[in-house]
Each structure stands twice: as C-alpha cells, then as structure tokens.
Amino acid sequence: MNADPEVMKYFPSVLSSDQSDLFAETIQMGLEERDFGLWALQLREGEEDEGPFVGFVGLSAPLWTAAFTPCVEIGWRLHRDHWGMGYATEAATRILDYSFTRLDLGEVVSFASVMNLRSIAVMQRLGMHRDLEEDFAHPLVDASDRLSRHALYRMTKRVWTSSNRTQISPAGA
Numbered sequence: 001m002n003a004d005p006e007v008m009k010y011f012p013s014v015l016s017s018d019q020s021d022l023f024a025e026t027i028q029m030g031l032e033e034r035d036f037g038l039w040a041l042q043l044r045e046g047e048e049d050e051g052p053f054v055g056f057v058g059l060s061a062p063l064w065t066a067a068f069t070p071c072v073e074i075g076w077r078l079h080r081d082h083w084g085m086g087y088a089t090e091a092a093t094r095i096l097d098y099s100f101t102r103l104d105l106g107e108v109v110s111f112a113s114v115m116n117l118r119s120i121a122v123m124q125r126l127g128m129h130r131d132l133e134e135d136f137a138h139p140l141v142d143a144s145d146r147l148s149r150h151a152l153y154r155m156t157k158r159v160w161t162s163s164n165r166t167q168i169s170p171a172g173a
C-alpha cells in the first residue's frame with residue numbers, strides 16, 4: 001500500500017519497505033500507549049476476522065502548530081484494491097462515534113490537500129463541515145509545493161450526536 005504511487009499521490013513520496021515497517025511499528029507503539037491511533041482494517045469473512053488487510057483508519061494528534069491545533073485528526077489510507085467499497089467511510093463512522101461517546105472528544109478534524117478529492121469526499125460523506133476561510137498551507141509542506149494548500153473539515157460532538165450518524169451502515173458492515 002505505502003509503495004503504490006497512486007495511494008501516495010498526495011504525500012511527498014512513496015515509502016520504502018523499511019520506512020513502511022518503521023511506520024507500522026510507530027503506529028503499534030502509539031496504540032499501546034493511548035486509547036486511540038491508526039487502526040488496521042481487515043475484511044471480515046464469515047464470523048472470523050481473517051479477511052485481507054485493507055488499510056488503516058484512525059485518530060492522531062498532529063505535533064505541528066496551525067490555527068486549529070492542538071486537535072485530534074481522523075485520517076485514512078486504503079490499499080487500492082479496496083477503494084470504491086465504502087470501507088473508509090464505514091470505519092471512520094465507527095471511529096467518530098468512538099471519539100465522541102468513549103473518548104468524549106468535543107471535536108475531530110480532518111484535512112487533505114485540496115487536490116485529494118477522494119479523501120475530501122470521505123469527509124463530506126461523514127457530514128464533516130468545511131469553512132473555506134480555514135483552508136491552510138500545511139506547515140510541513142513547502143509553500144510552493146502543489147500539495148501545500150489543504151482543506152480543513154470539522155465534526156463536533158454536538159453535531160455528530162444530533163445527526164445520529166451512527167445509523168450509517170455502508171457496504172461490508
């Protein structure tokens with residue numbers, strides 16, 4: 001997944017095998033230390049959770065500073081074989097519900113390069129809200145880079161709870 005140029009199109013580069021393994025180890029350590037992180041997705045086959053690895057969806061807290069930080073961000077990356085099935089939206093729906101009911105967060109944000117329309121479409125399917133005035137230049141990306149401009153989407157506990165989004169049940173649920 002991390003070596004696929006199409007999957008990594010809106011990141012600075014693909015990852016080597018070593019970089020990908022290190023990333024996975026870092027994610028695993030984070031999950032052992034906190035109640036949240038980037039969870040691996042696996043398809044269910046029958047009653048068993050033994051289907052193929054799909055990708056990850058989860059929560060993280062950016063270490064850099066922007067107008068909207070500190071914050072908790074929801075993000076996703078799926079193997080290309082599993083795009084177009086609703087899996088990112090399905091997992092993110094469960095995770096937003098967990099964020100507001102179990103972690104008791106007041107808000108979760110998400111952001112992507114303004115060119116990353118597939119990722120932005122997930123945010124929109126989740127009912128997240130974008131204020132165009134909050135679009136920002138990602139502080140870790142060179143201002144002249146095509147990936148600099150990012151869209152910011154927000155979901156608050158109040159809106160999530162009142163919209164009853166937990167009832168969404170995409171394919172594969």
Ligand SMILES: CC(C)(COP(=O)(O)OP(=O)(O)OC[C@H]1O[C@@H](n2cnc3c(N)ncnc32)[C@H](O)[C@@H]1OP(=O)(O)O)[C@@H](O)C(=O)NCCC(=O)NCCS
Binds near residue numbers: 087125
């Ligand atoms: C961003 C990313 C996770 C989106 O994946 P995706 O498959 O498009 O998103 P979803 O899993 O929500 O699936 C939605 C698609 O499934 C379809 N779908 C089928 N059944 C569905 C259902 N029950 N519910 C919702 N969508 C469904 C939708 O119509 C949509 O298809 P479309 O792309 O033809 O419009 C994926 O493109 C990706 O991994 N990109 C690379 C990594 C990346 O850029 N991450 C974000 C960085 S900010």
